[in-house]
Amino acid sequence: MASRTAPTTQSSPVAAGLSRDQLLEIYRFLRLTRTLEERLTALYRQTKVVGGLVRSLGQEGESVGSAFALERGQHRDFLSPLTRNLGAMLVMGVEPVQILRQYMAKAGSPTRGREMNIHFGDLERGYLGQISHLGDMIPVMAGIALTFKMRGEPRAGLVYIGDGGMSTGAFHEGINFAAVQRLPLVVVGEYNHWAYSTPPARQFAVARLADRVKGYGIPAVTVDGNDVLAVYEATKYAVERARSGKGVHFIEVTTYRRKGHAEHDDQHYVPKQELERWARENDPIDRYVKRVVDSGWADDADLKDIDARVAVEIDAATDACEGEPLPAPESSLAAVYASPAAAERLWFRGL
């Protein structure tokens, strides 16, 4: 099956206005994402991951490139990732140990064992965890952007949606509302070719996600999602535009999901040659390395040094949390409401 997407936008030959340190920082996030996921895969195989494991192999570039374009820190820009946006989470300041704890359902995990994978957030640091119901985060992020607008704060929101998630009613309602209100919101539509096993032709009847979105009366562009700097530049433009009061902007990023829907899925429905071609010719990290090295912005030794430091960091994070306890059973009753503080322990547990 021929791919329906081809790179359409290439980044400019300059380094996107980024310093050498920033370029290396981007590389570090790319490597950190992939190495952390490889560690999670090992833990999954050792049955230490409690539930499923979602990989972003092949999509790390668009997650890192887009999030890196935000103003990060306390009370700055705000992002809501999908399960395959681990890279964006790391850019926003999530520590690998938090991800490891979360997957292993540890008591000290960000959700104290209540939620799985990267479904968690931090309002102060500016990221909000998704729920499994796709599309729901579009209207929620519209509400966050609405608040920025109402309070006159120069902040922008960024929300991801997949080529499958765009088929939901919540997506449509949310993006339309945001467009009508001219909210400071950037929507990144990930064209990764597979919604579980469903290919694009079964999901939408247009060639490009951007074609669909133009009908909302907002700018919609398509960017080569595996060109990290192209994604960075497109997002940078969009968030600055949003912050200056010009409204919603949609960025379609073309990429490829190189693992199954989750680790249990052997992706037998994916044409092998297509998968191999994307791995061989269009890996976002390989392309980024080639770009920075060929342009003389960094050399192999810089990158190898980062690889080594990332490996040590992931080892240390794993060692730090692997032996931690699971949450205490009765903690499950706490904080259903602000008040009362805990749900009732049912009568039969007192027998």
Add this chain to the structure above:
Amino acid sequence: MADVTYLEALRQGLWEEMERDDRVFILGEDVGLYGGAFKVTEGFVKRFGEARVIDTPISEAAIVGAAAGAAHMGMRPVAEMQFIDFISCAYDMLTNYVATARYRAGLPTPLVVRGPCGGYVRGGPFHSQNVEAAFFHTPGLKIVYPATARDAKGLIKASIRDDDPVIYLEHKWLYRRIKEQLPEGEEVLTPIGEARLARAGRDLSIITYGATLWKSLEAADQLERDDGLAVEVLDLRTLLPLDDAAIMRTVKHTNKVLIVHEDTRTGGLAGEIAARINEQAFEWLDGPIMRVTAHDVPLPYAPTLEDFVLPQTDDIVKAARWLAAY
């Protein structure tokens, strides 16, 4: 006679109805080439073709709404929710459109919405839900919840043949865990609206459905062994409409009732069942009607938390022992 899993029994039922009646078709996410997230429809697209096994976009409202339209026109659609948790996205279609269609407009809407339910699988808050109570309050819908392989097959076939919209709830913890011998070459049909006495006893009745049938049976065995108690277990099978006659029969036989369900307590089905017993068989009771249910919290992911929140066999044993001694 061959050993058949709950999942295979469901699959056989769907397959047989597709063979029997060309008005039957399936629509849902990843049901075709992939064969469904749990492989319930594996091989269907090869046998019945893409026109009758339709891979849809991620659009639950469209799946249920399209099923309704097709049902009006004489088709027999079976809509799959990939996980039943996503049925909430079609709540409007089901409760406002589908459930009222016959009453307000005389529209026949013979459709089935089915999907994997339930916990005990470390699925976290959005892949473990039990949704029966959300629809139990809606006149116009029927709800079935098989617990055995025979009923998984018998109820899917009956649901497809029923002239009303049916929500068919299947428990993913049971899919490959339980097996049963089913007759080959003989029609297996479970009538909608009829409960089944799963275990006879005289000391106490447990009324239950779904995965907790198995936990209740396990508890009953333990109580017989350790306490010499003869516990009767009623498997409701159909939740809407409830089989009042079967419920009152067991109440009048044992005079003590424990209602067990995996769903949370407040607003759960046990409340309605208890109210009906109160209305129809109060004078037969020798003790309070008691409930063993999940705690009133969203279902958490960590094993320690999930095990605490959900009702376990040991809870049923202790509750039954308490009630027997009352």
